[in-house]
Amino acid sequence: MHMLNHHCGVDRDGRGVITLTVINAGSLNILSSPVISALREGLEQLAGDRGIRALVLKGGSEKSLIGGADIKEMARLDQPSAEAFITRLRDLCEAVRAFPAPVIARMPGWCLGGGLEVAAACDFRIAAHDARFGMPEVRVGIPSVIHAALLPRLIGWGRARWLVMTAENIDAPTALAWGLVDKVAPEGGLDEAVEHTLSALLECGAEALRAQKALLRAWEELPLKQSVDLSIGVFGQSFLTDEPKHLMQAFIDRKR
Numbered sequence: 001m002h003m004l005n006h007h008c009g010v011d012r013d014g015r016g017v018i019t020l021t022v023i024n025a026g027s028l029n030i031l032s033s034p035v036i037s038a039l040r041e042g043l044e045q046l047a048g049d050r051g052i053r054a055l056v057l058k059g060g061s062e063k064s065l066i067g068g069a070d071i072k073e074m075a076r077l078d079q080p081s082a083e084a085f086i087t088r089l090r091d092l093c094e095a096v097r098a099f100p101a102p103v104i105a106r107m108p109g110w111c112l113g114g115g116l117e118v119a120a121a122c123d124f125r126i127a128a129h130d131a132r133f134g135m136p137e138v139r140v141g142i143p144s145v146i147h148a149a150l151l152p153r154l155i156g157w158g159r160a161r162w163l164v165m166t167a168e169n170i171d172a173p174t175a176l177a178w179g180l181v182d183k184v185a186p187e188g189g190l191d192e193a194v195e196h197t198l199s200a201l202l203e204c205g206a207e208a209l210r211a212q213k214a215l216l217r218a219w220e221e222l223p224l225k226q227s228v229d230l231s232i233g234v235f236g237q238s239f240l241t242d243e244p245k246h247l248m249q250a251f252i253d254r255k256r
Contacts, residue, residue, distance in 0.1 A: 007035045008042035009060070015202055016053035018046060022060050028067030029059035031114050035070075036088045043095040053209075054201050055099060056194060057122060058106040065107045066115025071140060086146060089114055093147040096121040097217060100210050102201050106194050107131050107181065112169075117147035120154060123213065124197055125181040127172045128190045133180060134169035153220065155179050205243040 001009040001021065009021040020042060022029040029035075046052060059065045069089065077085060096103055096118060105111075105122040112134050119125050127133075135151075137144045144164040151160035155178045163170070172184045185193035201209065211234050219227045238244055 004042040004045060005038045007038035010042070010046070015198075016051050016206075017056065017198055017202075018052050018054070019056045019058060020046070021058050022066060025060065026067075027061050028064045028110060029061065029115070030067050030070050031089065031092075031118075032070040032073050033085060033088060036092050040088070040092040040095045043092075043099055047095075047099055050100075052101045053206050054102045054104065054198055056104045056106055056198070057096070057118075059108070062108045064110040064112075064115065065105055066112075066118055067110050068112040068136070069114035074140075074142070089117070090146040093117055093121040097147075100213065101206075102209060102213060104194060104197055106190065108190055113137055113144070117144075117150070120150040121147050124183075126183045126185060126190065126193050126197060127175060127181040128185055129172055129187050131172045131175070131181075131184075132169050133163075133172075133175050134167065135163045136167045136169075138165065139167040151180075205247055207241050207243050208238060211238060 001011055004010050007022060007024050009023045011019040011021070020039075022035065022039065025032070025035045031039075046055065057065070069085075074082070074085065102124065103122045104124045104126060105119040107119060107125055108128040108131060110132050111119055111127075112132075113136055116133055116135060135144045135148060148160075148164055151163060154160075155163075159178050159180075162168075170178070170180075172181065175181045176184045183193050183197070215227075215231060215234055218230055222230065
């Protein structure tokens with residue numbers, strides 16, 4: 001494992017798959033300010049590498065992806081420092097959303113609060129059979145904010161309201177039924193499930209996937225007509241690379 005910084009460990013395989021591991025953050029991979037800043041810096045450093053085909057975000061233990069934000073640090077905040085803290089966490093989530101290649105959240109154990117916001121910013125969420133999810137902020141006197149705003153888009157207003165207002169946890173089957181996660185792996189099969197998704201992504205054009213991810217992010221915020229019109233130029237630009245010619249010809253040859 002190569003260390004990008006004190007909290008980011010990186011493994012890269014021959015296919016261009018990066019595994020970014022949260023380390024030195026306790027057994028539950030808790031988001032203190034130093035961890036938040038280190039992860040954002042690591043993601044921004046990797047974002048410029050066009051050889052990366054996909055990124056897997058994982059925790060340094062099997063207890064969690066990210067157990068949440070550091071409550072001991074938050075208990076000492078006042079209004080200015082609270083806004084600075086949550087701005088740092090927003091910037092981390094945005095670094096995940098803006099990462100050019102697909103990002104997979106590998107989710108064993110617990111994923112709570114700020115950790116679930118980071119996961120919501122990923123493109124794919126793959127959970128262990130016994131994973132647990134929740135937004136406990138209101139129980140400790142604060143609202144769920146920043147990328148909790150993605151939850152209604154993922155699971156609908158009613159279920160998002162239930163998560164952030166009751167602060168009760170849900171299990172993996174419920175998260176799958178709600179659409180909070182994309183896949184629940186059988187016992188012992190989390191890495192295999194992640195690999196299955198990676199294999200599907202790696203069969204696609206690398207540049208096409210980057211363009212598709214950027215379009216999806218734009219579609220989240222643009223009106224329908226602007227989304228459609230934006231897509232025309234992106235489609236045309238894809239022919240500036242050799243991917244369409246190469247992959248279409250391979251498809252044609254396979255059908256003969």
